[in-house]
Amino acid sequence: MKNNWQTKKLGEVCDKASSNVSQNQLANENRTYPIYGASGFIKNVSFYHQDKDYVSIVKDGAGIGRLTLQPAYSSVIGTLQYLKPRENLNIRFFYYFLSSIDFLKYKNGSTIPHIYFKDYAIEPILVPSLFEQKRLVSIIDKVFEGIDKAKENAEKNLQNASELFESYLQNVFAKPGKGWDEKKLGEMCIVERGSSPRPIDKYLTNEQDGVNWIKIGDTKGIDRYLYKTKEKITKEGAKKSRFVKEDDFILTNSMSFGRPYIMKITGYIHDGWFVLRLNKNIENNYFYYLLISPYLQRQFSLLASGAIVKNISGDLVKKAIIPYPPLSEQKTIVAKLDALSAETKKLEAIYNQKLANLDELRKSVLKKAFSGNL
Numbered sequence: 001m002k003n004n005w006q007t008k009k010l011g012e013v014c015d016k017a018s019s020n021v022s023q024n025q026l027a028n029e030n031r032t033y034p035i036y037g038a039s040g041f042i043k044n045v046s047f048y049h050q051d052k053d054y055v056s057i058v059k060d061g062a063g064i065g066r067l068t069l070q071p072a073y074s075s076v077i078g079t080l081q082y083l084k085p086r087e088n089l090n091i092r093f094f095y096y097f098l099s100s101i102d103f104l105k106y107k108n109g110s111t112i113p114h115i116y117f118k119d120y121a122i123e124p125i126l127v128p129s130l131f132e133q134k135r136l137v138s139i140i141d142k143v144f145e146g147i148d149k150a151k152e153n154a155e156k157n158l159q160n161a162s163e164l165f166e167s168y169l170q171n172v173f174a175k176p177g178k179g180w181d182e183k184k185l186g187e188m189c190i191v192e193r194g195s196s197p198r199p200i201d202k203y204l205t206n207e208q209d210g211v212n213w214i215k216i217g218d219t220k221g222i223d224r225y226l227y228k229t230k231e232k233i234t235k236e237g238a239k240k241s242r243f244v245k246e247d248d249f250i251l252t253n254s255m256s257f258g259r260p261y262i263m264k265i266t267g268y269i270h271d272g273w274f275v276l277r278l279n280k281n282i283e284n285n286y287f288y289y290l291l292i293s294p295y296l297q298r299q300f301s302l303l304a305s306g307a308i309v310k311n312i313s314g315d316l317v318k319k320a321i322i323p324y325p326p327l328s329e330q331k332t333i334v335a336k337l338d339a340l341s342a343e344t345k346k347l348e349a350i351y352n353q354k355l356a357n358l359d360e361l362r363k364s365v366l367k368k369a370f371s372g373n374l
Helices: 091-099 130-174 284-292 294-303 327-369
Strands: 006-009 014-018 033-037 040-045 054-058 067-070 080-085 124-127 181-184 189-193 211-214 231-233 242-244 249-252 260-263 267-269 273-278 321-324
Touching: 054 091, 067 091, 080 091, 091 130, 091 327, 130 284, 130 294, 130 327, 242 273, 249 284, 260 284, 284 294, 284 321, 284 327, 294 321
Parallel strands: 211 267
Antiparallel strands: 006 124, 014 080, 033 040, 054 067, 054 080, 181 321, 189 273, 211 231, 242 267, 249 260, 249 273
């Protein structure tokens, strides 16, 4: 630390202010001054709460600790809070310092998480002269500009890799070759909806004779195959549910509807799933690629109903059109798609690692800046 830096607590160098504005009060507002929420700009309104630049912080709900440098003559809604630096503290220096804090360590509550100023106000801050603050801000601005450009390129490359694979999938199924046939999905497989024993808590068990209870959360982070579940239900509960066996397909039917997985275990599914059991004319992995393709996903989207929560019925799923070639050609297509998928995942891993490295670089720059080593 440099000799002329002063050690303070965050609460000694800034003031906080709260908002009592709720978003539902803004329905008839449409004027001049911007108001912001946790996700950013909401709309222009007829009032403002702050006449100088400030930092907003999400204090309640999803995204707690998220910071934004906001302009003068604006406001935030009640799930956010104002943080305003006192004299002799540059606003951008203040914002960058706040960005170096891990606010999640101050999290309270589980259902609706929140953070309190009184808790994180104890964070130590090293305060140099205004001249030094401006010098550091100039350096950080320049470095972060380069990081942001690098992130933009990596994110674009990541998107391009994913779009290339999706484009290939679309072309495979949207332009069937010679000798291909088409049938409705319901003609090619059995489609049955899952069922939930209720109340489910009554049937959950940790006993050895419990059977696998398959939830949407079990598929988080997995690609194609489902190998395990977090929970089990009793055999009595299983009687009120739907059995699925190894190599069956399960398909989400609400929220993120139309997402398929291939079972590698036996178990039971609730009514948020369909089970699809193929006939012998379709190879499993060919059918998987067909299900995730834009060609079939668009059909599911058009067939789905529900304004708030999209969902799709078994009868509608059965109406989707399935293009398929002879089995030998299906296997050739799968081999090509497997190879392209593996290459795409390699590229995605590279770009995701680049993004992670850039985030770490950002943290490293802030750490050096606020320890007096930049």
